[in-house]
Amino acid sequence: MKYTGxxxxxxxxVDTDVIIPAxxxxxxxxxxxASHCMEDIDKSFVNRVKQGDIMVxxxxxxxxxxxxxxxxxxxxxxxxxVIAGSFARIFxxxxxxxxxxxxECPAAAKEISEGDKVEADLDNGIIRDLTTGxxxxxxxxxxxxxKIIENGGLMQSIVNGVF
Amino acid sequence: MAMTMTQKILxxxxxxxxxxxxxxxxxxxxxxxGNDITSPVAIKEFRKLGKNxxxxxxxxxxxxxxxxxxxxxxxxxQCKMCRDFCNENDVTHFYDVGEMGIEHALLPEKGLVTAGNxxxxxxxxxxxxxxxxxxxxxxxxTDMACGMATGKAWFKVPSAIKFNLTGCLRRYVSGKDVILxxxxxxxxxxxxxxxxxxxxxxxSSLTMADRLCIANMAIEAGAKNGIFEVDDxxxxxxxxxxxxxxxxxxxxxxxxxxxxxEIDLSAIEPTVAFPHLxxxxxxxxxxxxxxxxxxxxxxxxxxxxxxLIAAAEIMKGHKCAKNVRVIVIPATQQIYLDAMExxxxxxxxxxxxxxxxxxxxxxLGGYMGILAxxxxxxxxxxxxxxxRMGHPESEVYLASPATAAASAVxxxxxxxxxxxxx
Numbered sequence: 001m002k003y004t005g006x007x008x009x010x011x012x013x014v015d016t017d018v019i020i021p022a023x024x025x026x027x028x029x030x031x032x033x034a035s036h037c038m039e040d041i042d043k044s045f046v047n048r049v050k051q052g053d054i055m056v057x058x059x060x061x062x063x064x065x066x067x068x069x070x071x072x073x074x075x076x077x078x079x080x081x082v083i084a085g086s087f088a089r090i091f092x093x094x095x096x097x098x099x100x101x102x103x104e105c106p107a108a109a110k111e112i113s114e115g116d117k118v119e120a121d122l123d124n125g126i127i128r129d130l131t132t133g134x135x136x137x138x139x140x141x142x143x144x145x146x147k148i149i150e151n152g153g154l155m156q157s158i159v160n161g162v163f
Numbered sequence: 164m165a166m167t168m169t170q171k172i173l174x175x176x177x178x179x180x181x182x183x184x185x186x187x188x189x190x191x192x193x194x195x196x197g198n199d200i201t202s203p204v205a206i207k208e209f210r211k212l213g214k215n216x217x218x219x220x221x222x223x224x225x226x227x228x229x230x231x232x233x234x235x236x237x238x239x240x241q242c243k244m245c246r247d248f249c250n251e252n253d254v255t256h257f258y259d260v261g262e263m264g265i266e267h268a269l270l271p272e273k274g275l276v277t278a279g280n281x282x283x284x285x286x287x288x289x290x291x292x293x294x295x296x297x298x299x300x301x302x303x304x305t306d307m308a309c310g311m312a313t314g315k316a317w318f319k320v321p322s323a324i325k326f327n328l329t330g331c332l333r334r335y336v337s338g339k340d341v342i343l344x345x346x347x348x349x350x351x352x353x354x355x356x357x358x359x360x361x362x363x364x365x366x367s368s369l370t371m372a373d374r375l376c377i378a379n380m381a382i383e384a385g386a387k388n389g390i391f392e393v394d395d396x397x398x399x400x401x402x403x404x405x406x407x408x409x410x411x412x413x414x415x416x417x418x419x420x421x422x423x424x425e426i427d428l429s430a431i432e433p434t435v436a437f438p439h440l441x442x443x444x445x446x447x448x449x450x451x452x453x454x455x456x457x458x459x460x461x462x463x464x465x466x467x468x469x470x471l472i473a474a475a476e477i478m479k480g481h482k483c484a485k486n487v488r489v490i491v492i493p494a495t496q497q498i499y500l501d502a503m504e505x506x507x508x509x510x511x512x513x514x515x516x517x518x519x520x521x522x523x524x525x526x527l528g529g530y531m532g533i534l535a536x537x538x539x540x541x542x543x544x545x546x547x548x549x550x551r552m553g554h555p556e557s558e559v560y561l562a563s564p565a566t567a568a569a570s571a572v573x574x575x576x577x578x579x580x581x582x583x584x585x
Contacts, residue, residue, distance in 0.1 A: 013351055013440060017548045022527035025200045026230060026237035028207065040550040060352040060385060064546060065527070066287040068204050068303035089356050089387055090287055094303035144187040144317065154305050155208050163189060163313065 001101060001122045003081040004130075005052040008045065009114040010038075012058035016070040016091065019062065025069055033069050034076035051078040054120070056112045058084065062091025068098060075100040081120055083127065085109040096145055097154040103127070108136040165415035167323040168390050169358040172298040172412050176281045184322035184419075192222065193297075194275060195310035196284030198266055198523075199227045199238070202245045204304035205285055209248075209311055217252045218314035224256035224275060225249055226266040229523045231259075234530040264495025264521040267291035267379060267463035271371075272495055277401050278393045279410030283307065283316050288463050288545065290381045294374035295401060296393035296411065301382060321387045323358035324349075325420040328365030330429035335579035337473065338373030339465055339543065339563035342380040343434040345426065347444025355385035357421060360414065362392040365428045371400045372469035379464045380545050383441040433578045435541075436561035439549050447578040453560070457540040458489045458571040459552075460564050461519075462526045465543035466494025468501050470564040475507040477568035477579055483515035484574025490532045492519045516571065528552045534559075541570040 018040045020033055027033065038045035055074065061084035062070060071094045074082065082095070085106040095102045103120065108127045112118060116131035127136040141149065151157040164181040166174065174181050177188040197205055202225050209217075217223045225245050230238035242259070249257035256275060263269065267288050270276050278296035282289060287301035302316065310316050326345065346353070359381045361374070369377075374391050381389025391397065393411045401409050435450060437443040460466075460474050471493060483489045491511045493499040499521065502508050511518050525532030526544040534540055534553030539560065542552065547559035562570070565579035572582060579585070 015546075015548045017527070017546065017551050021550055022200075022229075022529055025527075025529075026235060026241060028204045028241075040555040060355065063351060063385065064287065064382075064548060066285055066289075066301040066303055067201065068285075068305060071303075072204075086352065086355060088352070088385055090301050090303060090382075093306060097303060097305035097309075142187060142319075154309050155211050158212060158309060158313065163315065163317075 002120065003054060003101060004119045005054040005080055006050065007054050007056050007112055007114060007116045007118055008049060009112070010057040013060045013063055014057050015064035016062055016067050017064055019070040020067065020073040025067060028069065030072055030076040033073040037073040037077045046077065049077050049079065052080045053078060054118050055079045055082045056109055057082070058109055059086045061087050063088035066090045068094045071095045071098055071100045083108055083120070096148055099153040103138050105136050105138045165417040165419065167358060167418045167420070168360055168392065168412050168414045169298050169323060169388060170320055172279060172281060173318060173320055182320045184320055186320045187317060188320060189315050189317050190281050192283055192310050192314050192316055193280040194282040195223050195307060196266060196270065196282065196286065196289060197225050197307050198229050198286055199231055199242045199245055200229045201285035201304045201307065203241045205307040205311065206244060206248045208305050208308035212312050214312050217254065217311045220253050221255045222314065223254050223311050224270065225254065226258045226269055227260060227263050228265050228521065229527065230529050231263065231522060232520065262496065265463045265466055265523055268466055268494035268498065271295060271375065272404055272497055274405035277406040277409045278397060279412055283310050287382045288379050290386065290388050291375055291379040291463060293378035293381065293388050293390035294371060296391060296397055296409065298388055298390065300388045321356055321358045322421045323360050324354055325423045326359060326361045326426055327423060328361060328363040328426050328428055330365050330427045331368040332428045332431065334585055335565045335583060336431055336433060337563045337565065338369060338376035340431050340434040341428065342377045343436050343441065343444045343561060344431050346380065346384050346441045347434070349384055351383060351440050351442045352385040354381065357386055359384065359386045359389040361389065366392060366394060368428060370469055371396060372467045375467065376464055380441070383545060433563065433566050433580060435566060435576060436547055438547050438558040438560065441547060441561060450576055453539065453576040455487060455541050455570055455575060456538040457532060457534060458487060458567050459525050459532055459540060459542040459544060460567050461492025461494060462523065462544040463494065464545045465564050466492055466498065468498050470543065471498065471502045471507050474564040474568035475510040477565055477582055478514040478572060479510045481514055481572040483571050487571060487574050489516035489571045490519060490525060491516050493521060495521055525552055541567050541576055543567050
């Protein structure tokens with residue numbers, strides 16, 4: 001899969017409470033969740049995010065609550081890919097399960113800046129910062145995880161008889 | 164191949180003689196849990212499969228605890244969706260208002276988890292049941308849906324950090340201080356993707372309430388699970404609560420650990436995690452005069468009877484400080500009843516605290532104790548992230564029930580040692 005978009009950048013330990021505050025968890029409507037995405041740390045996010053934008057963040061992205069509403073809100077806001085130094089494990093599973101593209105790449109997470117234009121080719125494990133001209137290599141997903149992604153998420157994998 | 168406790172449980176549940184760290188497996192589940200926030204998303208996913216029923220009506224449980232008793236119309240709709248689903252599927256262990264408690268206090272109390280089980284829950288604090296010698300871990304709603312449908316979940320077998328506990332806790336120091344100390348030491352991603360295995364001669368001095376609290380916050384260090392070696396204290400607890408026959412998995416003596424961390428329990432002091440991460444742990448020599456507006460004693464971390472006893476001992480005969488709102492939330496109906504019979508509820512009310520029906524409410528800024536901008540709370544809960552208990556400019560300080568109680572009385576963050584003259 002290939003993704004191209006402008007970067008919106010955050011720091012380390014972005015938790016799922018700030019991705020989507022619990023006061024909005026009385027709904028599971030995707031558009032409604034997206035309308036409050038990131039608001040406790042970045043009120044401007046919902047207004048400036050554009051379809052296809054790429055979110056870049058530091059270590060331990062998505063830590064805290066297991067709420068799947070968090071990757072849902074990010075995906076529904078238009079973000080096409082999240083690049084982070086590392087992901088908290090429940091968020092990592094949830095993103096794969098619902099089909100939000102994510103990739104771990106500490107060097108890219110560190111060097112890419114807010115507003116840069118980035119192109120990511122996950123099949124070949126390459127991230128290019130088109131603004132700075134720098135290129136980064138990423139590790140491929142384990143085959144098992146790749147299968148879930150190829151089948152369009154966990155539920156579809158079950159329907160397709162992968163398990 | 165030598166294995167850790169967690170690896171042995173996962174091997175046994177995936178039909179393998181042994182597993183090693185990094186291996187991907189499909190494991191059989193003994194219990195699948197959801198609450199009123201995560202289950203509706205799971206139910207929607209489940210329906211996409213076109214299945215008529217859950218894999219085993221006795222192995223799926225839903226607990227209406229986060230926004231229940233219903234805080235608003237939308238919360239009511241979510242609980243209704245769970246209720247209807249559980250009725251349709253004849254789910255045995257559906258806990259609604261009247262029977263429900265905070266899920267991670269309720270399930271062990273009801274004997275629904277035993278040693279050697281594999282449990283997933285669409286709630287990050289599902290790792291609590293590691294205190295019972297089970298592998299249990301938090302997942303999202305789609306994993307929950309898949310678990311409800313198939314009775315299976317995929318896992319990457321984790322490596323582990325071993326915590327070797329020695330010594331014995333000092334007076335007014337509890338499991339909460341231990342886990343805040345540990346997270347302060349290793350950081351909020353210090354155990355990322357890994358197991359935290361607790362063992363050593365110090366275990367014998369830790370009550371089940373201490374262990375449940377420690378395992379509960381393993382997720383705050385990024386861990387996949389926290390797990391305690393099973394001993395007589397565990398077995399007695401499981402027996403008393405009518406749990407199924409325990410299966411004990413002991414780590415092999417030559418099991419490989421990423422790291423072994425020595426914890427001397429007798430050296431641990433009352434500890435507080437400052438905003439906005441649980442790793443910002445400080446002891447009282449590093450805490451100045453921090454005025455507070457609210458105290459919350461409760462949650463899946465610290466809403467157990469032992470926690471209420473510890474708080475009441477300190478609050479008895481005192482009054483809550485002026486302008487400090489103190490909210491006490493027994494985690495289950497049984498705990499509420501026991502606390503009432505022991506006179507603890509009277510102590511709290513006479514002190515000037517309010518006592519609520521079980522709910523997760525304030526811990527996640529849901530309802531019942533939301534903070535205004537600039538306000539500070541000392542809470543026995545598990546997270547102090549930005550906006551966790553209300554306004555994004557409010558602050559949460561995580562502490563033990565004893566420290567929270569001492570702070571309620573003085574109106575500033577206070578060590579129980581100060582109030583009790585230790």
